[in-house]
Amino acid sequence: MGDIVETKPYGSWPSPIDAALAAAHDGSPEWVGFVGDEAWWTEPRPEEGGRRTLVRGSTRESVLPAPWNVRSRVIEYGGLPWAGTVSAPGAAPLLVFVHFDDQRLYRYEPGTEPRPLTPPGPRLAEPRLLPDRGEVWCVLEEPTGEGPSDVRRVLAAVPLDGSAAEDRSALRELTGERHRFVTGPRLSPDGRRAAWLAWDHPRMPWDGTELLVGEVGDDGTLKGARTVAGGPEESIAQVEWTKDGRLLYASDRSGWWNLYRDGTPLCPREEEFAGPLWKLGQRWFAPLDNGLIAVVHGRGATALGILDPESGELVDAAGPWTEFAPALAAHGTRVVAVGASPRTAFEVVELDTASGRARAVGATHRDPVDPALYPEPLVRTFTGPGGREVHAHIYPPHHPGHRAPDGELPPYVVWAHGGPTGRAPLVLDLAIAYFTSRGIGVAEVNYGGSTGYGRAYRNRLREQWGVVDVEDCAAVALALAEEGTADRGRLAIRGGSAGGWTAAASLTGTDVYACGTISYPILDLTGWGTGETHDFESRYLESLIGPLAEVPERYAERSPSEQADRLTAPFLLLQGLDDVICPPVQCERFLARLDGRHVPHAYLTFSGEGHGFRRADTMVRALEAELALYAQVFGMSVPGIPDLELVK
Structure with missing residues (x-):
């Protein structure tokens, strides 16, 4: 800016930040994940009717043209709308995603046209690809009547071969309707158990939720679901499995959302290691293969840190970011998150825990x-x-x-x-x-x-x-x-x-x-x-x-x-x-x-x-x-x- 300072009344200062510029930079990257060794995420496109697209980390480019809109409407606020995997190093990725316009789940391999896996009607969120089973496990929501509350939600399996694209009966339900609301299942490392969260009216998930664990039966359904934590006045916001098969979850039983492993607090502090579950699949922490845990934590503003659950030591990532969204993914020694600051908009951040280096790798902030x-x-x-x-x-x-x-x-x-x-x-x-x-x-x-x-x-x-x-x-x-x-x-x-x-x-x-x-x-x-x-x-x-x-x-x-x-x-x-x-x-x-x-x-x-x-x-x-x-x-x-x- 120039050195000349002009005196004008408040509210009348000319500014190059017009409404079009503000609108063009509205929204942020959201659902991060790894497909093999590669990070992918979703990004908004305000100029394309507000759609959200899927971006590949290696190219930083959208892999789905308009009108494909990667966004779920489960519980209306939505949730994790995509998942991906590779069968072997260097192999082409296999992805599934929810298309906003019809809420069907689609199968997609780059270079081909997306193919529907589910029929019109049900809505899906938190897809988890299980190629060995030939299925995608997810949350299924579908109407039971004309009213807004005439709806049921269950955990379900979608066949990857497309046999359910026009056949609702080919969608396999994993659970009964024990609870009004459920989050997507997390499979234990040995594939024998699954954990998920559930709650019922009139509670909201930040009031009280239950952490359920069930056995994966021979028929592929979840058996003997039992509550292992949570309740009407205890909010569990997220659950994962550690590599050695222990339950890791965030609970506010102390008055703060802190981390617990098999019921034992890992880093008790008067700060938050989780937040309100407005969208299914939000992640405030992610366990690493070496036993460390990537965490988004703080009191007010949030930082990205690495927690050693054995010593309780917590080291925050260095960098300009002072606020991190509940969007984490981990692979090997790498963590991908979404961070911002008062000087930078939200961008995709990668932290290499081996070197301690953090850098922006996607939706990189550029000063307009x-x-x-x-x-x-x-x-x-x-x-x-x-x-x-x-x-x-x-x-x-x-x-x-x-x-x-x-x-x-x-x-x-x-x-x-x-x-x-x-x-x-x-x-x-x-x-x-x-x-x-x-x-x-x-x-x-x-x-x-x-x-x-x-x-x-x-x-x-x-x-x-x-x-x-x-x-x-x-x-x-x-x-x-x-x-x-x-x-x-x-x-x-x-x-x-x-x-x-x-x-x-x-x-x-x-x-x-x-x-x-x-x-x-x-x-x-x-x-x-x-x-x-x-x-x-x-x-x-x-x-x-x-x-x-x-x-x-x-x-x-x-x-x-x-x-x-x-x-x-x-x-x-x-x-x-x-x-x-x-x-x-x-x-x-x-x-x-x-x-x-x-x-x-x-x-x-x-x-x-x-x-x-x-x-x-x-x-x-x-x-x-x-x-x-x-x-x-x-x-x-x-x-x-x-x-x-x-x-x-």
């Missing part, structure tokens, strides 16, 4: 603009009601070529993450840079209920959703204003999904914010909890709010749609029309309650979008509309973006 424009975040802890700690990332306005006039305080937007059982990672996000480089601050709040800070912090939201999250976000916003960091009159809030709920509840329940952006939200608890969402979260509200039959008034008191008469601040509402998790009817009902109240707002809908936006054109429109809202409400001059018409 001068990195001097990137945000410079601060990790802070604020004080909430009752003196409780509230964790947040503060991104002040930042542009090396611009400054604000003396005495002006900047506008700030509070970002409420989704979940709500989740966490905002501290990584480079060009959507944040889109605002900070224009002179608008961002405060990401990991409110009570967020993960990464132990079970007690996570449990703060039990029956307190719409209270604790709203209070914690407000506490951060007001603290920034009181200390002179933010302009008290120019505070906004935004969020998507559960964050959309928090944003809407904040606008109807407080007077902290001048406006807000609400994306694919939950707005009506009673409707959402009685058939308007998918099966996985259909009883989530029993822990977040309480049982509907016992506290119906609480559902009404906290729902923004029921409190619409309190809303006075302008807002932007964004919704995907194909969303089955937070369907458009939630927004429509909310807007109907506002009819005649003359609250300025805009409602933008996007066909072809589900829960969370994946298409580049959608993300561009959404970001520009959000900035246009703030420009109108905060009185900022922002050239180059389309006008946003606010109706009353």
Whole structure:
């Protein structure tokens, strides 16, 4: 950047980080794995309708052209969608993958056309190739009726010869319907036992799961399944087998997700070695052949480390990455992970445990603009009601070529993450840079209920959703204003999904914010909890709010749609029309309650979008509309973006 610093009001700084640039860099590599000695992974393609493709590590190129979309819809949030193997060194790889459009499992050898292995109807996740058996073992989900909760899930075997492509009866079920939810089976090294996780309504997997072990019978089914760990108040997030046939799992029985081997803690610490199981097949640890264990761990931010289970020694990988996703794979002495930092977007990282060298090997970060424009975040802890700690990332306005006039305080937007059982990672996000480089601050709040800070912090939201999250976000916003960091009159809030709920509840329940952006939200608890969402979260509200039959008034008191008469601040509402998790009817009902109240707002809908936006054109429109809202409400001059018409 040049040495000339121009004085302009906050929010009006010109920036080369436009919405198209932010959209092009949205998403991250996700499902990593080894095919023989070679690492493969999935990557997003926002410019290709938001599809996810499979990338081969040796070429770093997509092996599947559009429209192939490697993504599962099991439990709607999906799970591990592919697996691969080679029969011998140098042999051509054999892969299987789930295609998003029809959810069928396909067999694929590079250079050939994918061939279906399963019939239309069932959905699959966590495929595990067992060539010796001629099968793929996986989680099978299929409807049993018309309602969103009319669904069954079992472990199943798919024949590799294609005989089940049009014949549902050729899919072999490995287990009965003992549990509502299951994860994919992990076979012991000798092939005689399998381990998996299971749980039932109304629990979510971060509330309590069971670790099951069954024997592989002569007929290839799983016999005598027994619970060996876990329960209603113990969440086991992942299970694996060590090379010598011992069970390795992550449990939060101590109040933190720590590692256990056959029930014995390996590295007891007040930090997390796992997280919330939102997608089947997420991996926070991976055992190595030499007995060491690769782990993603931390308190708040996560590191990639190597744990010696005998001594308890834990050594973190050196490198620029300060945050790692729950995506690990190990082969020999090599570990593949997905890491990022406040200066780098998520990229595929390989760690050679023999040499200690870590390097980026895929989706490598390249600066699309001068990195001097990137945000410079601060990790802070604020004080909430009752003196409780509230964790947040503060991104002040930042542009090396611009400054604000003396005495002006900047506008700030509070970002409420989704979940709500989740966490905002501290990584480079060009959507944040889109605002900070224009002179608008961002405060990401990991409110009570967020993960990464132990079970007690996570449990703060039990029956307190719409209270604790709203209070914690407000506490951060007001603290920034009181200390002179933010302009008290120019505070906004935004969020998507559960964050959309928090944003809407904040606008109807407080007077902290001048406006807000609400994306694919939950707005009506009673409707959402009685058939308007998918099966996985259909009883989530029993822990977040309480049982509907016992506290119906609480559902009404906290729902923004029921409190619409309190809303006075302008807002932007964004919704995907194909969303089955937070369907458009939630927004429509909310807007109907506002009819005649003359609250300025805009409602933008996007066909072809589900829960969370994946298409580049959608993300561009959404970001520009959000900035246009703030420009109108905060009185900022922002050239180059389309006008946003606010109706009353």
